[in-house]
Amino acid sequence: MPGPLDQLTIATQPSPALSATVVPAIREMITTGLLPQGAHLREAELATALGMSRGPVREALVELAREGLVVLRRHRGAQVIALTTEDAEEVYTLRRALERLAVERACGRLTPAHLAELDAVLDRMRKLDAGYAPAEAVELDLAFHDVLVRAAGHSRLERSWLQIRGQIAMFLHDRHRARRDFHEIAHPEHRAVRDTVAAGDVRAATAVIDKHLVGAYDRLRSARTD
Numbered sequence: 001m002p003g004p005l006d007q008l009t010i011a012t013q014p015s016p017a018l019s020a021t022v023v024p025a026i027r028e029m030i031t032t033g034l035l036p037q038g039a040h041l042r043e044a045e046l047a048t049a050l051g052m053s054r055g056p057v058r059e060a061l062v063e064l065a066r067e068g069l070v071v072l073r074r075h076r077g078a079q080v081i082a083l084t085t086e087d088a089e090e091v092y093t094l095r096r097a098l099e100r101l102a103v104e105r106a107c108g109r110l111t112p113a114h115l116a117e118l119d120a121v122l123d124r125m126r127k128l129d130a131g132y133a134p135a136e137a138v139e140l141d142l143a144f145h146d147v148l149v150r151a152a153g154h155s156r157l158e159r160s161w162l163q164i165r166g167q168i169a170m171f172l173h174d175r176h177r178a179r180r181d182f183h184e185i186a187h188p189e190h191r192a193v194r195d196t197v198a199a200g201d202v203r204a205a206t207a208v209i210d211k212h213l214v215g216a217y218d219r220l221r222s223a224r225t226d
């Protein structure tokens with residue numbers, strides 16, 4: 001006969017539909033701007049659009065609130081976060097701290113599989129031209145940094161990265177819609193990061209990731225108008 005703790009464990013397990021479908025689907029609609037910043041989110045409309053019941057949608061909105069993509073207000077429902085210049089500064093200073101730690105730990109820890117993933121992303125970056133889609137730029141940018149975070153072998157670091165990843169994606173979509181130079185700078189900048197981390201030079205790697213992220217933040221600020 002199961003005890004109270006067994007029942008609690010069962011009750012808190014996410015459903016496969018929620019984890020595999022609903023959360024990623026709504027997250028993508030938010031980060032790409034399909035659901036614009038500040039938009040009110042109506043459970044019934046989202047459920048209809050996704051072919052789901054309202055229950056999984058409600059749970060998904062709670063999860064996305066934990067990621068900072070949704071604001072839940074009592075009696076006012078859910079709303080897509082409206083990111084400000086102050087938010088950008090907070091997200092990017094935190095991102096810089098996390099990624100410095102990531103490359104420090106990744107130096108000497110990159111496996112052939114990690115390098116193959118990085119090189120595959122770099123190859124796609126190299127092939128971009130001026131007609132690139134902002135969504136592809138965001139995908140490639142985050143995919144590269146995802147590998148570095150995983151290579152660090154630090155579970156709490158990875159969880160912290162995932163907590164801000166969606167907000168980074170929102171900022172990147174804004175940046176790529178306003179300033180279309182990713183095809184020119186993406187490959188050389190990310191290649192420099194890859195090579196210094198692969199060489200195991202911690203000082204050089206942290207200097208390169210710092211330069212890369214400071215430049216990324218400067219480009220974001222120049223693209224924002226608020």
